[in-house]
Amino acid sequence: MMQDKLNAGETRLERGKRALAEIDGAAGENVVAALADIAPDFANYLFEFPFGDIYSRPGLDLRAREIATIAALTAMGTATPQLKVHVEAGLNVGVTKDEIIEIMMQMAVYAGFPAALNGLFTAKEVFASRLADEQAVPT
Amino acid sequence: MMQDKLNAGETRLERGKRALAEIDGAAGENVVAALADIAPDFANYLFEFPFGDIYSRPGLDLRAREIATIAALTAMGTATPQLKVHVEAGLNVGVTKDEIIEIMMQMAVYAGFPAALNGLFTAKEVFASRLADEQAVPT
Amino acid sequence: MMQDKLNAGETRLERGKRALAEIDGAAGENVVAALADIAPDFANYLFEFPFGDIYSRPGLDLRAREIATIAALTAMGTATPQLKVHVEAGLNVGVTKDEIIEIMMQMAVYAGFPAALNGLFTAKEVFASRLADEQAVPT
Amino acid sequence: MMQDKLNAGETRLERGKRALAEIDGAAGENVVAALADIAPDFANYLFEFPFGDIYSRPGLDLRAREIATIAALTAMGTATPQLKVHVEAGLNVGVTKDEIIEIMMQMAVYAGFPAALNGLFTAKEVFASRLADEQAVPT
Amino acid sequence: MMQDKLNAGETRLERGKRALAEIDGAAGENVVAALADIAPDFANYLFEFPFGDIYSRPGLDLRAREIATIAALTAMGTATPQLKVHVEAGLNVGVTKDEIIEIMMQMAVYAGFPAALNGLFTAKEVFASRLADEQAVPT
Amino acid sequence: MMQDKLNAGETRLERGKRALAEIDGAAGENVVAALADIAPDFANYLFEFPFGDIYSRPGLDLRAREIATIAALTAMGTATPQLKVHVEAGLNVGVTKDEIIEIMMQMAVYAGFPAALNGLFTAKEVFASRLADEQAVPT
Numbered sequence: 062m063m064q065d066k067l068n069a070g071e072t073r074l075e076r077g078k079r080a081l082a083e084i085d086g087a088a089g090e091n092v093v094a095a096l097a098d099i100a101p102d103f104a105n106y107l108f109e110f111p112f113g114d115i116y117s118r119p120g121l122d123l124r125a126r127e128i129a130t131i132a133a134l135t136a137m138g139t140a141t142p143q144l145k146v147h148v149e150a151g152l153n154v155g156v157t158k159d160e161i162i163e164i165m166m167q168m169a170v171y172a173g174f175p176a177a178l179n180g181l182f183t184a185k186e187v188f189a190s191r192l193a194d195e196q197a198v199p200t
Numbered sequence: 201m202m203q204d205k206l207n208a209g210e211t212r213l214e215r216g217k218r219a220l221a222e223i224d225g226a227a228g229e230n231v232v233a234a235l236a237d238i239a240p241d242f243a244n245y246l247f248e249f250p251f252g253d254i255y256s257r258p259g260l261d262l263r264a265r266e267i268a269t270i271a272a273l274t275a276m277g278t279a280t281p282q283l284k285v286h287v288e289a290g291l292n293v294g295v296t297k298d299e300i301i302e303i304m305m306q307m308a309v310y311a312g313f314p315a316a317l318n319g320l321f322t323a324k325e326v327f328a329s330r331l332a333d334e335q336a337v338p339t
Numbered sequence: 340m341m342q343d344k345l346n347a348g349e350t351r352l353e354r355g356k357r358a359l360a361e362i363d364g365a366a367g368e369n370v371v372a373a374l375a376d377i378a379p380d381f382a383n384y385l386f387e388f389p390f391g392d393i394y395s396r397p398g399l400d401l402r403a404r405e406i407a408t409i410a411a412l413t414a415m416g417t418a419t420p421q422l423k424v425h426v427e428a429g430l431n432v433g434v435t436k437d438e439i440i441e442i443m444m445q446m447a448v449y450a451g452f453p454a455a456l457n458g459l460f461t462a463k464e465v466f467a468s469r470l471a472d473e474q475a476v477p478t
Numbered sequence: 479m480m481q482d483k484l485n486a487g488e489t490r491l492e493r494g495k496r497a498l499a500e501i502d503g504a505a506g507e508n509v510v511a512a513l514a515d516i517a518p519d520f521a522n523y524l525f526e527f528p529f530g531d532i533y534s535r536p537g538l539d540l541r542a543r544e545i546a547t548i549a550a551l552t553a554m555g556t557a558t559p560q561l562k563v564h565v566e567a568g569l570n571v572g573v574t575k576d577e578i579i580e581i582m583m584q585m586a587v588y589a590g591f592p593a594a595l596n597g598l599f600t601a602k603e604v605f606a607s608r609l610a611d612e613q614a615v616p617t
Numbered sequence: 618m619m620q621d622k623l624n625a626g627e628t629r630l631e632r633g634k635r636a637l638a639e640i641d642g643a644a645g646e647n648v649v650a651a652l653a654d655i656a657p658d659f660a661n662y663l664f665e666f667p668f669g670d671i672y673s674r675p676g677l678d679l680r681a682r683e684i685a686t687i688a689a690l691t692a693m694g695t696a697t698p699q700l701k702v703h704v705e706a707g708l709n710v711g712v713t714k715d716e717i718i719e720i721m722m723q724m725a726v727y728a729g730f731p732a733a734l735n736g737l738f739t740a741k742e743v744f745a746s747r748l749a750d751e752q753a754v755p756t
Numbered sequence: 757m758m759q760d761k762l763n764a765g766e767t768r769l770e771r772g773k774r775a776l777a778e779i780d781g782a783a784g785e786n787v788v789a790a791l792a793d794i795a796p797d798f799a800n801y802l803f804e805f806p807f808g809d810i811y812s813r814p815g816l817d818l819r820a821r822e823i824a825t826i827a828a829l830t831a832m833g834t835a836t837p838q839l840k841v842h843v844e845a846g847l848n849v850g851v852t853k854d855e856i857i858e859i860m861m862q863m864a865v866y867a868g869f870p871a872a873l874n875g876l877f878t879a880k881e882v883f884a885s886r887l888a889d890e891q892a893v894p895t
Contacts, residue, residue: 092734099741102813103722103733110805111309111730118797121302125267129303132268133275133310136590138417139694140310140731162378163260164268169381170250171272171279172590173553174389175418177381178370185377231595238602239579241396242586242594249388250591257380275729277834278555279592301795308798312692312727313806314835316798317787324794389587399580403545407581410546411553411588414868416695418588440656441538442546447659448528449550449557450868451831452667453696455659456648463655509873516880517857519674520864520872527666528869535658556833557870667865677858684820685827685859689866692828696866719816720824726806727828727835 074105077113084116084123086153088146127151128164135165135180136172144180148187158188213244216252223255223262225292227285266290267303274304274319275311283319287326297327352383355391362394362401364431366424405429406442413443413458414450422458426465436466491522494530501533501540503570505563544568545581552582552597553589561597565604575605630661633669640672640679642709644702683707684720691721691736692728700736704743714744769800772808779811779818781848783841822846823859830860830875831867839875843882853883 071079081089096104116126127150134144151161161184169177210218220228235243255265266289273283290300300323308316349357359367374382394404405428412422429439439462447455488496498506513521533543544567551561568578578601586594627635637645652660672682683706690700707717717740725733766774776784791799811821822845829839846856856879864872 095738095741096734099744100718100722100737103725103737106722106725106805106809107730107734110801110809114801114805115306115309118302118305120298121306125264125299125303126306128264128267129271129306130310133271133307134731136272137275137311137694137731138415140729140735142735143310143731159259160264162381163257164264166257166378166381166384167254167260167265167268168272169384170254170591171269171282172276173418173586173588173593174385175412175415175421175588176590178374178385179418179420181378181381182373185373188377234599234602235595238605239583239598242579242583242598245388245392245583245586246591246595249384249392253384253388273592276555276592277832279590279596281596282592305795305798305801308729308801310729310731312725312729312732312835313802314727314829314832314838315729317791317802318835318837320795320798321790324790327794393584393587396580396583398576399584403542403577403581404584406542406545407549407584408588410550411585414550415553415589416693421588438538438542441535442542444535444656444659444662445532445538445543445546446550447662448532448869449547449560450554451696451864451866451871452663453690453693453699453866454868456652456663457696457698459656459659460651463651466655512877512880513873516883517861517876520861520876523666523670523861523864524869524873527662527670531662531666551870554833554870557868557874559874560870671862671865674858674861676854677862681820681823681855681859682862684823685862686866688824689827689831689863693831693867699866715815716820719813720820722813723810723816723821723824724828726810727825727838728832 073109073113075113076117077108077111080112080116081108084112084127084150084154085146086149088149092146123154124156127154127156128160131156131161131180132164132168135168136176138172138176138179141179141183144183145187148184149191152191158184212248212252214252215256216247216250219251219255220247223251223266223289223293224285225288227288231285262293263295266293266295267299270295270300270319271303271307274307275315277311277315277318280318280322283322284326287323288330291330297323351387351391353391354395355386355389358390358394359386362390362405362428362432363424364427366427370424401432402434405432405434406438409434409439409442409458410446413446414454416450416454416457419457419461422461423465426462427469430469436462490526490530492530493534494525494528497529497533498525501529501544501567501571502563503566505566509563540571541573544571544573545577548573548578548581548597549585552585553593555589555593555596558596558600561600562604565601566608569608575601629665629669631669632673633664633667636668636672637664640668640683640706640710641702642705644705648702679710680712683710683712684716687712687717687720687736688724691724692732694728694732694735697735697739700739701743704740705747708747714740768804768808770808771812772803772806775807775811776803779807779822779845779849780841781844783844787841818849819851822849822851823855826851826856826875827859827863830863831871833867833871833874836874836878839878840882843879844886847886853879 093104093107116123127147130147131151134140134147148161152158162181165177165180165184168180232243232246255262266286269286270290273279273286287300291297301320304316304319304323307319371382371385394401405425408425409422409429412418412425426439430436440459443455443458443462446458510521510524533540544564547564548568551557551564565578569575579598582594582597582601585597649660649663672679683703686703687707690696690703704717708714718737721733721736721740724736788799788802811818822842825842826839826846829835829842843856847853857876860872860875860879863875
């Protein structure tokens, strides 16, 4: 896990790019690419603060961090594109599909049934899309 | 952990009371007591749905559930009394103080610095109150 | 009205299914069907707590309950699919189209003009869809 | 009810003042007084748009309007002082204490248990304060 | 700028229509047209309160007012259609594209990175649409 | 203004400390001091990202940045302590009291009357506190 290998001499930008690639994979790259022609500096801030600073801190493992993020974005209900990215990210760092569904159901308690339902349908969409990608891989 | 022992024949209300006592301790009891003269049925719903149904599900352990709840309540910023209860609850089920602080700092990324700051100051208050309680225990 | 006939011996699940069918009609069934392959337990919670517990309580009639729900979902602005379901539900339990529009206009006062506008356009879409359904009925 | 007597020749400001006095009573006057030295124009807007325009419309009675407002403010969770005013207002226009509690419990479904709990405790405070006022009335 | 010429004898409705036309242009007209068959009175309230009252006040120029509105709608994250209208409006009253991007990046601090990202992608869409309109003008 | 003098060789932390001192003054120092015993790293992030990165960017002057922040925090309604800091900050960088009141009244349009009222009462409190401080200065 990238949190174990904080390379000496690495800049926040380099560390953040490495963390974003590990956690978000292609979904993170797409966000950065979409910013290129409108706010390229913001892509750097995205590498540096969330990923170079926060996710790279050793005090909480990436699995716990993604549980926290999936819960928060589901509860807020205003960040569907980012919730999709973090459902992917959760799967990438070891949160299972069943656990993601547990987190979203739990959000009914704190943010209401609509927030939980919209989260569940977002997860359903991401799961289906990953399945389609996997099945499209040539043998 | 109570999730391991779903007693046959136990009602949702009984199971929820047991779960609330284990997770929230005295803080949960205070909420229930405060509801007694205005909405006693709501205390039962609180036992039954969040605790008897959701927290008792075996698919996600209580530590992960409290990470999710602390993250969501910090991000929402509209539930300070409940965040206090769940900082306590997190500590009760094995989330450390340092991990709670990590979760709250991470919420700066998703809900902004004010949400993170207000969460951190809420945690600070709960930590200080627990310390005072511990030091007040007669020897 | 289903609140008048709390059948002895009926479970929360049965009562909730009956209430959801009466209030939400086909729109409620669609939500439950969409949950079947991802979170079937959550469909049960949806029957049991919101409909079996809350909407079945005799202290507030269904018309008043839908006025409350339409107002809240319009003000929150994060639950468009659920607002559609409850515009339908309101019409099903005796809230008129004109009253739904009054509720949404009133939300401009409490949640701002964008929340009211987005609510009004959601209502417009539901009204148009119901009209199309009615006109499609063969004679 | 003031909605029945839209006086010809009355300005929006006059109509709004009459509506605010009828609906919110002393609580509304306190808000207006608190604005006097900082934003007196805003007190006029408050009379004119919410009360002179919206609450004076005949298409929805004041009881239904207060049910909508109490639901929305409870769900939003960011407007405790205004929720207090509208718990009072609800009681003034014929919503009972038990109905207010039903509305707030229902908000657990749409905005989560913390929003409902915080609403219930706000209502409890208003009910207690009114009781104290009533008991203080000299005989 | 319309704030300089508050015509004596002009009604709030007239003043609001003039302000809306100057600030929002065609985007404002589209909103009003969409309300015509469902809530025509609400179109009048929209002219009168936001534009006839608030935007017409001389104490803050339209450029500053649009900076405030773009910031608030980006932070709230629940009003994408209205944010589009106000990105247009900002450009109409002298806020530059680069300044709009600065405002949205700043919202990452107060409302989180998802709110900022969704604002930036909304701006990108409006900028592209205006460019297409300009290039479509026959010579 | 600090945006004019981006010193070569200055770190983000140094630049952020300088910006925070100029913009927020004592109010910013208090926040940093309160973090010292619970999350000192978060104080550094606060210096570095919001102030070292965002507020130090030359594309938008500090007056416009504070207009944006005051608008957003008023609309969100979940960040009263931070709104107080930024009412102070606005006054520090040239936004007048009357302009702050205009911004808050405008938020009634986008986030509702309660958000605007709560913002106005927060501003009233800050203005009164500054006046008391000024009058307490010995001559």
